[in-house]
Amino acid sequence: MGSGLSRLGGYPFDVRHSDGSLERARSMADVAADAYNYLSQLFSGFQPDIAVVVVNRADWQSRQPYGLPYFNDDDDQIRPGIVVMPATRGDFWIAMGEDLRERSPRGYERLLATYPDGEGGLDLQPFFDLVTIHELGHAFEVLGGRRMPTFWLGEIFANLALHAYVATKQPDSLNTLEVLSIVGSQNPHLDARIRAEGYTTLEDLEAHYTGGGDPMSPLNYVWYQYRWQRIAAEMFEADGEDGLVRFWDCSQARDHDADAVTTSTLVPLLRTEVSETLARAIEDWP
Secondary structure, three states, rough: OOOEEEEOOOOOEEEEEEEOOOOHHEEEHHHHHHHHHHHHOOOOOOOOEEEEEEEEEHHHHOOOOOOOOOOOOEOOOOOEEEEEEEEEOOOHHHHHHHHHHHHHHHHHHHHHOEEEEEOOOOHHHHOOOOOOOHHHHHHHHHHHOOOOOOOOHHHHHHHHHHHHHHHHHHHHHHHHHHHHHHHHHHHHHHHHHHHHHHOOHHHHHHHOOOOOOOOOHHHHHHHHHHHHOOOOOHHHHHHHHHHHHHHHHHOOOOOOOOOOHHHHHHHHHHHHOOOOOHHHHHHOOO
């Protein structure tokens, strides 16, 4: 992925982009570089060997729908890790907005006020631009040799890295980061639909996110992400950067028996070594 794309120099990591996407690549790489340096300072100077790849729809290569950023550490990549971002608006963003509009007109009005497209509609690109930092969090986690015992803990870690960076370095963007997850997590009609038709437990997530015989839908996965983002916000408010550093330290080179890991076995560990706020959120998971 990215091997045939144009290069953009001057960053602490490789940057590649599709034709016609130079300005988007530069703006996203600027934010990624600032966050890369911020996280490196928090995590004992570790600097993952990555590429940030900004691509249009024609160059997109993923099982994820176009518009949903991702991190990949497959063996055949141009760097040990790649952070892949869309260069243009994705249909998936539109589907998220429509899902919320249909189930919460009042919440949708708040989204329109926060993410206007200039023509009376919704544009979630400012939010997904920030998701670059979430994917950087995965790069630090995976390439830094962390051993998250569950997929969902890795997602909360990446969300906490994102929230810590925005709250500390770009506080003017906190509204852009938070409103979508606030509206999504507080929508009772959306919640009722997912509970009736989809997956909701953390065990469901482990079994069905990556595929298997009955994979969850992208919008079902977003239901989880709304809630993980709110957990990250609550953690940062309670613990600040120290909570993120403890999360990083707790996951270092720790071996876990996958068959023995459950939410009930993780709660005491999280409470003792990471955050009471995180432990309580997992203990009380809806």
